[in-house]
Amino acid sequence: MTQRQSLLAELIARRELVLNFVLRNLKQRYKGSALGFLWSLLHPLFLVLIYLIFIRLMRFPTSMPHLLVGVMVWQFLSLCAGDAATVVLANASLVKKTWFPRIILPLSAVLGNLVHFVLSLLVLAVALPLLGVSPRSTWLHLPWLIALQFLFSLGISLGLSALNVFFRDVEHLVPIALMSWFFVTPVIYSAELVLNNPTFPPWVDTVFFANPMTALLMWYRHAFLGDPLPAAALWPGFLGVFVVFSLGALLFHRLEPRFADEL
């Protein structure tokens, strides 16, 4: 009698299914739209324009390159979290009627968004020199950074997709939570605003930097733009990446056997 293979071995054996799901998601997203993939670039660009106008009005210190990096990076997380809630529900008939490692559903959604993200970073790498930022050796940090953010987004996606099968409230909470999270993360403003700001009590710094997205974003800006990287303040954030991934994976693993009963 064969035992069920380990999850990793199974995922490798089923890599073509993962690929097919990713392709299906991508095809589905752009089916019928004239501009197709261009939208995944246009969308963050429009956001950047809107923020730029807002920030000029508010007189926050920021720059176009900072904003571009922030919005692109945030976009990856926000798309993953947005897809996560419905990724298992949208495939209810598959889950009920066919067997494959269920993790493939959130995994392929995150991978699809990763494809967009990598493409938008390539565009960014071309755009930055035009804005006066010359390529630097720290750009080589990017693969590590992308891997870290991928792990983080996968953790979020695993947790949310599993929870939403049981509590449909999750999909309504996600946009609200994302919005609040966006404002406590230095996406459209600079971390300098919070860092060592004498008007805030010292615990604010601790909480602010415990946010894995803050840690990731500051490292991205360090890699792309050469911003300072206060590693000492950021390690709880990086640790948070692994905590979130483990929690999400655990939650998914625990709830997965009951998916078919609930759908």
Add this chain to the structure above:
Amino acid sequence: MSAPAVAIAVSGLGKRYRLQHQGQTTLKTAALRLLSRGSKRDEEFWALRAVSFEVRQGETLGIIGRNGAGKSTLLGLIAGTITPTEGAVRTNGRISSLLELGAGFHPDLTGRENIFLNGSILGLRRRDIAQRFDSIVAFSDLERFIDHPVKHYSSGMFVRLAFSVAMEVDPDILILDEVLSVGDERFREKCRVRIGEFRRRGKTFLIVSHDMDTIQTICDRVLVLDRGQTVLEDVPTRAVSEYHAINALGESPGEGPARREWGSREAVILGVSLRDARGDRVDILGAREGFTAEVRWRATRRIEDPVFGFALCDGEGRLLYGTNTAIDGCTIPAIEGDGAIELAVETIPFQRGRYYLTFAIHSRDHKTFHRLDNCSAVTVTPDGEHAGTVRLEARWKTPG
């Protein structure tokens, strides 16, 4: 030669569902449930319990039973889509399950794209699918439409494509849930031929179907399920007649006139089976056919001069016919212990409809020992185009 290896081993399998009284779980209901822990408000329901069996490689096992008997739950558990509450399933070999035709088909994608997507869900490599692509398309007869989105397909085209993919997966174990009754007669014949080939190549089949002809033709053994439990595991003919018996005796509640049961129970009716002229158990008759009802009884004490009664009602509960052994001049001196009596109905004078049978044991002065109102039913199916309910033996004659 040693016996073939076990392909599927099911032991003590059970699946419990909780029936929620109101729709979806939300945070609010979940929170309420947490607060009121201890008070079990959800009803529990065992869809399947204590089911054990083995299927050897190369065998074809049929699973039959009424709606809600647990057939699909059992297949889901074996296919791995449902997690068991208790017990275990062990399988040996690659499984391909077709629990629903077209599960995983995406309406916006073309037939071609869906073949690759569906094939990979069923566990095929892209290379293997590409190799079999032509024969999949040929089998489905969809050459002209293969590059159109499947949302424009008719339902017949849709199932042909889904079935063709599943048949080309070439698994060791194939699980089919009620999918053999698809397509037109020509396509079904193709499927039967293909399944025959698979069986000759030693593949293991697990089939759920309501089509008793299919079950009798292709199964080696049949498992009869009822209310989540194994009733019988036997050769197809015996299993199918058991299935008919379950259907005849156990009407689902709420259908037809009320079933009632009363009496002093000094003598009881243990069961009634209906058989056709060949002695097979039936619950469906053709017009002008007859049946024999065997009434098994048990008398806890000696009863002198008992009377057995029979009545036939229609679906509205109207009495259509009633008789008893006293009226018909059949005298029974006494009954004691276990026994049986037969009532032969030579031809049923109806040509369509469902009729409900009542049986009783009483004394000559109408003291009821046991009476079962509408305890079984027969369905009569028309043999011609005559209108109406009853069947008259009427003949046309042209003068001269």
